[in-house]
Amino acid sequence: MFLRETGILAVAQISDHFHSATSIFTPAATPSHSIYTLSQLVLSITLGIFLVVAGLLLLALIRYRHRPADPKATQEPAQIYGSNQIELSWTVIPILIVVMLFLATARVLYSTEHASKPPTALDVTIIGHQFWWEYHYPASGVVTANELHIPVSDPRQPQPTYLTMTSADTDHSFWVPRLAGKKDLIPNKVNVMWIDPEAAGLYLGQCAQYCGVEHAKMLIRVYAQSPADFAAWLAHQQEPAVQDPAAAEGRAVFEKNACVSCHTIAGTVATGRFGPDLTHLASRDTIASGSVLNTPANIRSFVDNPAHFKPGALMPAMHLNDHDLDAVTQYLTTLK
């Protein structure tokens, strides 16, 4: 009884380990679904080939092992040099399998890369940076970072999101496995991909092309929202930054320091473009490109020295005194 229970527990624990928020086998959008279907075909064919060939190999190894007890053990086996018919058969059959696989692959490839773009599609421009993501919504002028908000796409009235991608520095790759395969962001090159999440929710991913020291902490969060929620989010993001008089001191610290050379906060003198737009920083769930939760304590540590979370991040340690740090932290937390 005890054994059985622990057995069940062990199986449950093992199967738990196959669950992942980033598994390619739990697709949630059209591109990832079509890849998933293709992968099932490819996996079953390769599994079939494996079973046949490995089975024959195993059979040969067992059946034709040298048996010292055999009276003819010292005699050489019959020497067989080859057979053109057999060679032909194991050339032609694999060719047929390859043709079949190729045609199935080409169909998925064209249906994804040459999908027609509906007029309702949302456009977002993604610019990769060392080590964060910049998102522009050209139609509404919204600029944000690291957390991508897009509408859910209803299959009856599809509203896919088209991502136009490039890089400001080194190569990056945008990969949210449950939504689509990855696509690279390359300087001096513009790539396009599309995603259409079928259900609201948070989809995780991360940079998939080595881009420098903090490649590992260049995480992606995609928030798929109902069209109404998305519209509300977009409207809020279009507004200038909150001006909270209680945080005036922090704002002054921010504006006096080098922060403004790299960050933008709409409606203030901060118009830098090297770092993420902070206009609505407090509306995000995470900071440091998804590395840590957006809490006042984390913001304070990050401003003090980004190396606390991301050693090698391009933002320098700001060397603020404790008072200024508190003030800036307080200011940043008001930027809803």
Place this chain on the structure above:
Amino acid sequence: MATQIPIPQAPTTAILDETLEPAGPGLWLEVLHGWVTTVDHKRLGLMYIGYALLFLVIAGFEALMMRVQLAIPNNTFVSPQTFNRLFTMHGTTMVFFVGMPILFGFGNYLIPLMIGARDMAFPRLNAFSFWISAFGGLLLYFSFLGGDGLYGAGTAPDVGWFAYAPLTAKAFSPGHSTDYWTLSILLSGIGSVGVALNIVATTICMRCPGMKLTRMPLLVWLYFVDACMVLVVVSPLTAAQIMLMLDRYLGSHFFDTQAGGSAVLWMHFFWIFGHPEVYVLVLPAFAFANEIIPVFSRKAIFGYPAMVAATVAIGFISLSVWAHHMFTVGLGAGANTFFTLATMIIAVPTGIKIFNWLATLWGGKIHFTAAMMFAVGFLFQFLIAGLTGIMLSAAPFDWQLGNSYFVVAHFHYVLVGAILFMIFSAFYYWYPKMTGRMLNETLGKWHFWIFLIGFHLTFDFMHIPGLMGMPRRVYTYEADRGWAIWNMIVSSGAIFQAIGTLLFVYNLVWSYFKGPVAGPDPWDAWTLEWATSSPPAVYNFAVVPSVQSRRPLWDLKHPEDPDSNYEM
């Protein structure tokens, strides 16, 4: 089956040479002088192998450090910068300073012996190639001291072994670490081209009487194709390195994206080298299998002409598959379709090879020596590596799998599961020829089983985090993704592999002094290297042999039933 016309003036097929070398070692200085100034293909071969083994241990240690770091999420065993240097050095070392030299080492040692020649075609070029490659390796590791120049020590290259632009541009890679990387690869490339030239010339010009191209041992055939590929594919790599140096020091803008250069151009240059390079590394492994599997199955290789044709086909097709490394770059549906097809087609000649090995085993009397056990491991693991390769060739599937740990698992299945297993096999098989003593078989079998367990723990389970979205080249990962348990298993396997490798190194040293004396032909084999003493004299053969079939020693041992009666 055409019968061969016998050569009247060659009554014997080969001559066993038992001449001993003059005994008595000289002063150590003389010994050293002898090795440093040698142009003997056997000594150079051994030096290649020794230097590759040294780097194998170093780069293996780098892999261990990475696996310690990744065993648990958010680990801080090494810093991000150190981790990035580790994977750059590990990859660069394993490809350029382990894989290439060890294979060239075996080729250098074996090719003249197997074709009945007394040396390579250009012995001095051979020595030059070795020393220039060795210098390249030293330069790569000197970067640990000199990479940052006077600013401080401790900066090895950290741009990854494929060093994508523009990470290598001055703006993103200040200091000299990238320069050391570039120069070391340039030098190793010069060495590789030298060896390749030598192998091509030796194969064409130095074969003993009677050894027509159709009678050449398959090992030599595969090395010949391999050398031709090296000549073709190292050139674009060298060109790209020179362009990169021009970018970094003379203000050109090939890859400097900030001045309008192209990052994609580097990818093309690198992968038109980089993918065929995989085949450059794997063909010698196939070559070993083509010699070892028949001998321990006690049968002639099945389908010799098909094996040669498949090798040549792989050589050509492998030159047209490079952009399958670039399916996510945005080359467009047309290019992706072409490279999907080209990549899938290469499975056909590769499959032919596996089927022919299978047919060679079929009906044989298989002796499971340590060498054969590693070869059997190779067969299964190469089969799996090929099948995961087919998965990756389907471009849309690759959009998910590419640059994930699945890819890392796939190519380690090729490099370790296939190539390294075959290299181990080759050691157990040819060590007696090279040293005159047998490797300890019991230790060899322990080595096999421990390494096999370690290999499968590491590289089987490494596929899983890839399927679950874990990208490669990350110094750490999030705890909530479900990758932790798999990474722990992967890391624990690395320990077994390390123990297995240490056992192997111990065996190499112990057997050199204590191993049983091998004699000229311990495996009852059929090719010419077994027709001379172990180790062979400087001149290889006292009398240049002449052959009438692909297996001259078979003919010698079975004069009533020589191979030449049957060969296709």
